[in-house]
Amino acid sequence: MDRGEWDRVDGELWQHSKFGVVRVSELEALGVGRKTAYRQCQPGGRWRYLLPGIVMLDRAPPTPRQRIEAALMFARHEAVVTGFQAARCYHLRTGPDPEFVHLLIPNRYRVLSSGFAVVERTVFFPRTVLRDGIPLAPPTRAVLDGVRRVRDLDVVRAVLIESVQSGLTDVAELRRELDTGTKRGTALARRVLNEIDLGVRSVAEADALEIWRLAGLPTPHCNSVVVDAAGGYVAMPDAWCDEVALAWEIDSNEFHYSKQSYAKTLARNSRYAANGIGVVQTLPSRLRTEPEAVIAELRAAYAVALARPRPPVHIKA
Template structure:
């Protein structure tokens, strides 16, 4: 090919690409020899080799979208994006940054993983949901495909909690997917779903639940509304032990306590005291730096609450006025 013609050629080739990503076989069909493609993907060339048989029509590092297109091009037809990359495209922001593009492909496919494209064969290929032209596994499947590949409890908690709170999926759907899918890497997700089922809404709340159980106390309620004998609002404790009327509050504003926040905390504690509710207050930093001390405090508070008459309060039932 003559010098000086590449700008025109690149412009024509770009029209046949997806965001600049194209198969080497298509380039050959368009008149670019294999030798030329190989040379242009070498140092000093105009293009970049991304995956076997897949070329980027620029020397710049590929964007996230170009990596996705390259992986889909490499995996061929029917592949869908799943895992953390799909979670990002669904709008979720917690969990690890995608280090690779995870794809589901039909079980009969013989394409193997390569580079940043991780291909997982499945007999139960889900129907794709398209976001911005990208075929994605359904949210429930995508999220679980991501978390079952990691062993960091906090990361699993963060992504599953966000996926449920955002309304993208729900606990029942996640449990159902775990029951019918592979059992590999499901222990942590099942544990986190149990926590969410008890009302946990953040990683910090999961820490409190774990410490509570280590203290050997009865299964608690999370974020429930407590009312007095007349139905008047008393509070919504982070953790509530209904057996003895014990509230556990995690006061998260330990470094930036505003006057308004402090005033609301005093008002809350006054309402607890007025009806005889025992309350334990803990700074979130102590959950991990001094868990044994927190456990001892909870046990002592529970014993004291058990020794006195339980206050005449109750959990507000759904629909009650």
């Protein structure tokens, strides 16, 4: 065919594709032979080979949506997208950029993974959620399918904390999914959920909780409101040891670049002092660069707080 003919053919074929992605068998039904289709995916051709039996009617690198469509065509059998690719469709920002499209299919089918399509057979096949025409696993399942393939604790923390903070899912739903689904690769997720139960809302706070545990101090309350004897607001410390009324604040330098934020920090510290509350302030970077020094500071502050009469402050119910 000359160029004009191919332009016309491409235009007609595009109407039978999904975002330019089409099965070779579909092309055959439309009159384009299998050899011709694959020849057009060779250097100098007009199309791109994506997966076995799947091509794209363009030479450009495929977009995330085109990769999703290609993977779904490849897997067939009621496949749904899960993991980090699905999490992106739910507008979750954290987690690694998906290098593959993770798909679930019912256990009775047999499809092997290929290229960027990772196909997982499961007896715990979820209900389908349609987003912009894409069949997705429900948010809770998608998030957990993503993190159970990760061995980086910070990534697991960031993804699960954002999924809970954003309202995409909640701790109870995540625990139910962990208890009813596969147990493979769930240890880090369970650890992070325990941290979230204690009130942790960021990776830095999770690091702080680990430092606190290593210091051997009583289990803290995280992000709980502390009030004075009359019920007046004092602060909401990152960590609070109620036994001795000791507050720990993880204060970032960036937070203090604004005059207004700096003024708020000074006012908070004044309220701590006025109520006889001991407070330790730590930069987030020191949690990893100087953990032993931070542990020593926490232990020293706890000893001082333990030696003085406990002030009449408490956590707001």
